Amino acid sequence: MYEVGEEPDPRFSLANERTFLAWLRTSIALMAAGIGFAALGPTGNALDLAVSCALLATGITCSLSAFQHWMACERALRLSEPLPSPWMAAILGVGLAVTGVLAAILVLRR
Numbered sequence: 001m002y003e004v005g006e007e008p009d010p011r012f013s014l015a016n017e018r019t020f021l022a023w024l025r026t027s028i029a030l031m032a033a034g035i036g037f038a039a040l041g042p043t044g045n046a047l048d049l050a051v052s053c054a055l056l057a058t059g060i061t062c063s064l065s066a067f068q069h070w071m072a073c074e075r076a077l078r079l080s081e082p083l084p085s086p087w088m089a090a091i092l093g094v095g096l097a098v099t100g101v102l103a104a105i106l107v108l109r110r
Helices: 010-040 046-078 087-109
Strands: none
Touching (some): 010 046
16 A cells, blocks of 8 residues: 555544544444443343344444555545545444343333
């Protein structure tokens, strides 16, 4: 990646890095919530497990895709191309929507 194109303005590279770190913080929070919910879930049934797994899966997916997105943005900056679309936001939105639905079912069943 560093061999292609020209060195971009450091401000853009640093902004890209800050965005990458923000996605990682989001990933850590989601995975911690999944582990916490598994350990302290209200009922300990299969629905608790589903909420925990949904949080963990969303966090893992977000973490894995954060690095790929950072590389794609850095490459686009170096080649003066348009930045790639933030498809991670869609994954995060869908993952959290699924988690929210499962949590709502859990609350309604209580």
